[in-house]
Amino acid sequence: MEFQEIRTSMGRAITHGDVFGRFYDIFLDSNPRIRPMFSDVDMEKQKALLRQGVNLALMFAEGRAIGRSAMDRLRNSHSKSNIGIEPSMYRYWLDSFMKALSELDPDFDANLEKQWRAALGKAINHIAGGYDEASTKSA
Numbered sequence: 017m018e019f020q021e022i023r024t025s026m027g028r029a030i031t032h033g034d035v036f037g038r039f040y041d042i043f044l045d046s047n048p049r050i051r052p053m054f055s056d057v058d059m060e061k062q063k064a065l066l067r068q069g070v071n072l073a074l075m076f077a078e079g080r081a082i083g084r085s086a087m088d089r090l091r092n093s094h095s096k097s098n099i100g101i102e103p104s105m106y107r108y109w110l111d112s113f114m115k116a117l118s119e120l121d122p123d124f125d126a127n128l129e130k131q132w133r134a135a136l137g138k139a140i141n142h143i144a145g146g147y148d149e150a151s152t153k154s155a
């Protein structure tokens with residue numbers, strides 16, 4: 017499966033504004049538990065890491081090995097034994113990302129949102145599914 021339409025959507029959004037900056041503004045206010053998690057984090061660096069992470073999540077959903085190894089690493093770093101992101105928190109991430117995209121991609125619509133949610137949902141299931149696993153290596 018390839019995601020030409022959603023990659024084009026990402027491109028349009030990036031052309032129109034700071035998608036990842038807007039994402040973090042929305043995400044940090046989406047649940048009271050989230051902002052404190054990022055209090056010591058360099059958000060400019062985090063935005064770049066997430067941009068790369070989303071690209072790798074799409075590769076994971078496409079079944080590519082590089083995406084798989086990247087999502088294995090996030091599954092480990094986000095698990096209980098490392099940064100400890102409970103599975104219930106991922107919906108705030110996904111809803112915030114959809115909100116940022118809907119603001120910045122002028123062609124965003126229900127069909128695109130469905131495709132985005134399906135693709136990113138695969139990566140989220142993989143990452144959140146490792147919550148209770150013992151750490152495989154240092155985060």
Ligand code: HEM
Nearest residue numbers: 050053054057065066069070093099101105106109139140
């Ligand atoms: C598909 C969803 C997500 C992706 C692709 C993602 C991606 C990333 C990436 C690439 C990093 C950089 C460090 C690393 O590689 O481990 C990171 C760190 C982090 N993420 Fe996520 N993340 C996701 C969901 C979440 C959620 C739902 C939360 C919290 C509710 C969260 C909280 C954090 C925190 C606190 C850090 C550590 C920052 C630091 O201490 O430097 N992430 N994430």
